[in-house]
Amino acid sequence: MKTANEYTFTNLKAGAGLDAALKAGRTGVISELREAGLRGRGGAGFPTATKWNLAAAASGEDKYVVCNADEGEPGTFKDREILTLRPDLVFEGMTVAAYACGASRGVLYLRGEYAFMRPALEAELEKRRSSGLLGADIKGVKGFDFDIRIMLGSGAYVCGEETALLESIEGRRGEPRNRPPFPVSSGLDGAPTVVNNVETLVLACAALANGAAWFKGMGTEKSPGPKLFSVSGDVKRPGVYEFPFGVTIKEVLKAAGGEGARAAIVGGASGYCAPAPEFGRRICYEDIPTGGSFLALGPERSIPAAAENLLEFFAEESCGQCVPCRLGCAALLKGLRSGAPLAELVALGESMQVSAKCGLGQSAPNVFLSMARHFRKEFDRRKN
Amino acid sequence: MKTPAHSPDAAAVARRHGNDRAALIPALQELSAKGGLTGPVLAEVAQALGVPEAEVYGTATFYAFLGAGKKARCVVRLCGTLSCELAGKKAVAAALERALGIKFGQTDKKGDFALEWTSCLGMCDKGPALLANGELYQSLTPKKVPAVIAACRRALAAGRKK
Numbered sequence: 001m002k003t004a005n006e007y008t009f010t011n012l013k014a015g016a017g018l019d020a021a022l023k024a025g026r027t028g029v030i031s032e033l034r035e036a037g038l039r040g041r042g043g044a045g046f047p048t049a050t051k052w053n054l055a056a057a058a059s060g061e062d063k064y065v066v067c068n069a070d071e072g073e074p075g076t077f078k079d080r081e082i083l084t085l086r087p088d089l090v091f092e093g094m095t096v097a098a099y100a101c102g103a104s105r106g107v108l109y110l111r112g113e114y115a116f117m118r119p120a121l122e123a124e125l126e127k128r129r130s131s132g133l134l135g136a137d138i139k140g141v142k143g144f145d146f147d148i149r150i151m152l153g154s155g156a157y158v159c160g161e162e163t164a165l166l167e168s169i170e171g172r173r174g175e176p177r178n179r180p181p182f183p184v185s186s187g188l189d190g191a192p193t194v195v196n197n198v199e200t201l202v203l204a205c206a207a208l209a210n211g212a213a214w215f216k217g218m219g220t221e222k223s224p225g226p227k228l229f230s231v232s233g234d235v236k237r238p239g240v241y242e243f244p245f246g247v248t249i250k251e252v253l254k255a256a257g258g259e260g261a262r263a264a265i266v267g268g269a270s271g272y273c274a275p276a277p278e279f280g281r282r283i284c285y286e287d288i289p290t291g292g293s294f295l296a297l298g299p300e301r302s303i304p305a306a307a308e309n310l311l312e313f314f315a316e317e318s319c320g321q322c323v324p325c326r327l328g329c330a331a332l333l334k335g336l337r338s339g340a341p342l343a344e345l346v347a348l349g350e351s352m353q354v355s356a357k358c359g360l361g362q363s364a365p366n367v368f369l370s371m372a373r374h375f376r377k378e379f380d381r382r383k384n
Numbered sequence: 385m386k387t388p389a390h391s392p393d394a395a396a397v398a399r400r401h402g403n404d405r406a407a408l409i410p411a412l413q414e415l416s417a418k419g420g421l422t423g424p425v426l427a428e429v430a431q432a433l434g435v436p437e438a439e440v441y442g443t444a445t446f447y448a449f450l451g452a453g454k455k456a457r458c459v460v461r462l463c464g465t466l467s468c469e470l471a472g473k474k475a476v477a478a479a480l481e482r483a484l485g486i487k488f489g490q491t492d493k494k495g496d497f498a499l500e501w502t503s504c505l506g507m508c509d510k511g512p513a514l515l516a517n518g519e520l521y522q523s524l525t526p527k528k529v530p531a532v533i534a535a536c537r538r539a540l541a542a543g544r545k546k
Contacts, residue, residue, distance in 0.1 A: 154447035171405035232508035295466060309469050
């Protein structure tokens with residue numbers, strides 16, 4: 001376990017990832033990341049090398065690299081930690097992605113809640129421009145032109161969904177697009193666009209600087225490498241923790257001082273609620289996947305009350321574009337409050353999972369459904 | 385000094401951010417902080433950027449931090465999501481209502497303060513947390529609330545002098 005200020009990336013040498021990338025060449029970067037098995041850290045876990053390769057192969061002159069710094073999943077704050085401690089590595093990761101894909105324009109989409117970080121990030125960008133790490137002919141490589149601007153969000157969870165995020169950068173309501181086409185072929189302003197999470201970009205630098213073998217030496221077969229966890233709720237030491245993928249729920253609770261928990265919500269409001277008997281389960285793509293949110297519920301906590309809070313969140317954050325999510329989130333919340341039969345609410349949740357348009361609507365009922373399965377009696381008692 | 389109902393140069397603000405749709409949200413963010421996105425402001429922005437007025441309205445009202453209409457000089461947004469709930473947001477909310485004399489969802493008579501709930505602020509390890517005009521306050525307790533409001537009042541007074 002690693003805690004504050006001693007994450008894998010904390011002591012990574014500035015520029016080491018970019019230097020390794022320039023040495024490896026464009027295709028070398030992608031093959032190294034493929035070998036490392038790096039998967040996106042935002043939650044979906046898409047292989048980074050595949051994404052970059054698709055963008056590199058897409059036709060188009062003005063490609064984009066977009067950093068998704070819109071972490072809005074309840075209980076997630078690990079990107080805040082990275083952006084505070086090592087913003088240089090985030091921009092370096094974007095620059096490496098631009099080099100690999102042939103992109104010339106970059107946008108960091110910073111959630112509106114983090115507006116207070118913007119001055120420091122702008123200063124970092126300015127520093128990079130004046131030292132030749134952004135702009136024309138970066139590091140003296142002819143034709144390697146790339147710059148980054150910051151776009152500030154305005155309070156919309158759904159904009160963490162990559163196509164909603166692109167809509168927002170374009171000046172529109174953050175309503176997810178139909179996919180395909182995927183952003184790698186048609187993204188921002190219709191140009192091929194790579195959208196990566198903050199942590200993913202930093203780990204790309206780390207994997208290139210230290211090598212694929214180093215990276216694969218941590219984690220599990222299908223989930224290689226380290227992962228940051230934002231731990232909150234009923235624990236003695238909330239904060240950001242780093243573990244290799246494959247860590248058990250019990251180990252995370254122990255590190256943060258939450259051994260007495262009766263349940264842990266892994267992956268945030270759209271994740272999974274594990275009851276105490278499942279604390280031996282592993283957090284990785286083979287078992288319980290996560291974008292990093294980890295929320296402990298202590299022995300005195302009411303499970304239906306937690307479900308209600310998270311459904312309030314979704315009822316507020318649904319973009320309203322598709323019916324299953326717009327009406328479904330509100331109906332689940334209302335049903336939970338009014339004591340509607342649990343079986344009916346479960347059926348509604350399950351139909352949302354298969355009928356909503358985007359990841360938000362499809363995953364909105366997840367935590368509620370796992371709570372209903374593991375804590376049925378508590379829900380049945382709620383009207384008495 | 386009287387402040388005008390809305391910024392008289394909404395069009396100029398919009399154009400400073402660009403001349404196309406991509407300038408819309410940054411322009412709305414700035415104007416929202418300068419008194420709010422009233423009908424005349426939205427209309428001026430629409431004309432300046434060549435975006436249909438209905439779409440400007442639709443975009444403004446989509447985002448929780450924007451929204452149409454006049455805005456309080458200081459919007460206090462308390463995180464309502466689960467980690468802050470577990471950390472004691474309800475007691476902090478009650479203290480805020482007492483300190484400001486308004487309920488959540490309301491604006492005070494002078495137009496100085498509005499109280500709103502907001503979704504997860506990403507301060508889950510330091511909750512309960514709130515944003516007041518973008519300024520972050522964390523690890524709140526009911527006892528700390530009067531000092532937070534006093535700090536907001538000082539910031540408002542300093543803003544008026546400018």
